[in-house]
Amino acid sequence: MTTTTLDHLVRVDPREVWANEASDFTPWLAQPQNIAILAETLHLADPEVEATERAIGDFSADIVAKDRDGYVLIENQLQQTDHMHLGQILTYLSGLDGPTKVVWIATHIREEHRAAIDWLNANTPNNYSFFAVEIELFRIGSSPAAPHFSVVAKPNEWSRHVSSRSRQLTETALDERQQRYLEFWTAFSKRLYEHDPSISARPSKDYWWALSLGRTNFSLTFSAGARDHWICVEVYCHDDADKLVFDYLEAQKEEIESEFGDALEWERLDGRKGSRIAVRWRQVDPMDREQWPDLFDWYLDRSDRLRRCFAPRIKVIDTDALARAQAEAGVS
Numbered sequence: 196m197t198t199t200t201l202d203h204l205v206r207v208d209p210r211e212v213w214a215n216e217a218s219d220f221t222p223w224l225a226q227p228q229n230i231a232i233l234a235e236t237l238h239l240a241d242p243e244v245e246a247t248e249r250a251i252g253d254f255s256a257d258i259v260a261k262d263r264d265g266y267v268l269i270e271n272q273l274q275q276t277d278h279m280h281l282g283q284i285l286t287y288l289s290g291l292d293g294p295t296k297v298v299w300i301a302t303h304i305r306e307e308h309r310a311a312i313d314w315l316n317a318n319t320p321n322n323y324s325f326f327a328v329e330i331e332l333f334r335i336g337s338s339p340a341a342p343h344f345s346v347v348a349k350p351n352e353w354s355r356h357v358s359s360r361s362r363q364l365t366e367t368a369l370d371e372r373q374q375r376y377l378e379f380w381t382a383f384s385k386r387l388y389e390h391d392p393s394i395s396a397r398p399s400k401d402y403w404w405a406l407s408l409g410r411t412n413f414s415l416t417f418s419a420g421a422r423d424h425w426i427c428v429e430v431y432c433h434d435d436a437d438k439l440v441f442d443y444l445e446a447q448k449e450e451i452e453s454e455f456g457d458a459l460e461w462e463r464l465d466g467r468k469g470s471r472i473a474v475r476w477r478q479v480d481p482m483d484r485e486q487w488p489d490l491f492d493w494y495l496d497r498s499d500r501l502r503r504c505f506a507p508r509i510k511v512i513d514t515d516a517l518a519r520a521q522a523e524a525g526v527s
Contacts, residue, residue, distance in 0.1 A: 207332035207340045209273050209302055216273045221247055221257045224271065224300075227407045228393035229342075230260065233269075236344040237298065237326060241396050242267050245411045256287045265294030265322070275303035276327075281311060294322035300330050304347040312348040324350045372421070373400040375482055379419060380404050386491040405431070408502070413509050415498055416471075419481035419490075426481055426490055428497045429473035430505045438463055439517040441470035444508065454504045474501070 213219035223229055225244045234242050240263035248255040258269035268291065270284050276299065284297055299312065304327045312327045319325075327348035332340040380398035387394055396406050402421070405414040412434045418427045432440045441463050444451070452459055460473045474497050480486060 202336045204333045204335060207334050209330060209332055212332060212340055213273060216271055217248065217257075220273055221271055224269070225258055227409055230258075231393065232342060233298070233300075233328070233344055234262075236328070236346060237296075237349075239267060239296070240264055241407075243407050243411055256283075259291070262296075265296070266291045267296045267298065269298045269300065272299075272301040273330075274301065276301045276305050276308040281308060288323070296324045296326065298326045298328060300328045300344075302330060304329055309348045316348075316350045326350075375421065376400050376402055376419070379481055379487075380417075382487060383417070383491050383494065387495065390495050408509060409506050410509050415502060417494055417498070421480075421482045424480050425475055425477045426479060426494065427473050427475040428494060428501060429471045430501055430509075431469060431471045433469050435470045436468045437518070437521070438465070438470060439514060439521060440509075440512060441472075443512065443517055444472065444505070447508070451504050451508075455500050472501075472505070 209220070213223060224233065225247050227244075230242055230244060233239070242260040242262040244258060244260045246259045247257065249259045256268055257271045258267075260267040260269065268284070268287055270280055270287070272280055280299070280301075284299060288295060288297070297315075299308075304312075309327055312325045315323070315325045325348070326346060329345045329347055331343045331345065333343060334340045377398060377400040380400075383404075384396070384398045394406060396404075398404065403416055403418040405416040407413075408415045408430065412432060414431050414433065416429050416431045418429070420426070435441055441461075445461055445463075448459075448461065455474075457474065460475065462471045462473060464470050476490075476493055479490060481490060
């Protein structure tokens with residue numbers, strides 16, 4: 196008989212990992228790979244962080260994100276919940292316009308605050324949803340500590356809502372074209388998850404599928420042309436009407452293409468709000484299942500290289516400084 200040696204889960208004090216809530220825990224949670232863990236727990240629809248420590252009145256909301264349904268407001272406490280934070284959460288809601296999910300994260304949710312969250316879910320309009328979540332850390336042996344989110348309170352209809360959203364992915368694929376793209380991106384999403392488990396996103400039924408690039412208004416977008424036989428990966432800036440970001444990056448074109456290892460297609464898209472930098476593979480059929488392994492390998496290789504080249508540059512872009520420089524150049 197073979198004896199299997201098992202180890203034990205050891206609970207870790209969150210303060211050992213995040214000494215400060217504002218400067219350590221909030222920036223950690225705001226990273227795409229970490230907020231994806233929370234999103235999976237709550238079944239959020241691809242949230243992207245818009246701001247941390249966002250000023251609303253005299254207070255600062257820890258994290259303001261957006262998913263496909265609207266705002267996601269996250270308030271953090273590396274301690275048990277208190278009345279002050281409950282009051283702040285209610286204050287923050289007045290500064291957000293539109294459907295909002297409120298997520299209150301703490302190391303311990305007091306019973307009276309769990310009851311308050313239940314009351315809010317029962318007595319506020321349907322476009323508001325409230326969650327109380329406990330954060331824990333565990334370690335096995337000498338392994339790094341791993342986070343675990345436990346949902347203590349949520350809307351009564353949330354499970355039904357999640358099931359409905361899941362069904363929509365297949366039931367609302369209204370035509371053959373959409374169904375084929377959904378199958379294509381679903382297969383690629385499995386390959387992508389095997390390649391990098393930190394990337395988690397719902398497959399698309401359109402010809403394109405966008406993933407976060409770590410900053411609001413920027414995405415790493417995959418696309419596939421079934422009719423014209425091509426596939427593409429691009430860095431897309433969604434809000435670049437004045438082309439400040441594009442021109443800033445294109446000024447580094449030689450250095451970037453050297454790092455990438457190949458020429459890129461620089462598309463300024465004058466007259467449109469966005470801009471893109473792309474790499475394409477033509478004369479391939481994304482609807483041919485036999486080609487999928489090669490196409491998926493190409494996607495992974497090019498997207499990894501684009502992320503390495505652009506994510507660090509995009510992270511440090513100061514759009515206000517670019518606008519000032521443009522204005523000064525115009526005056527001179």
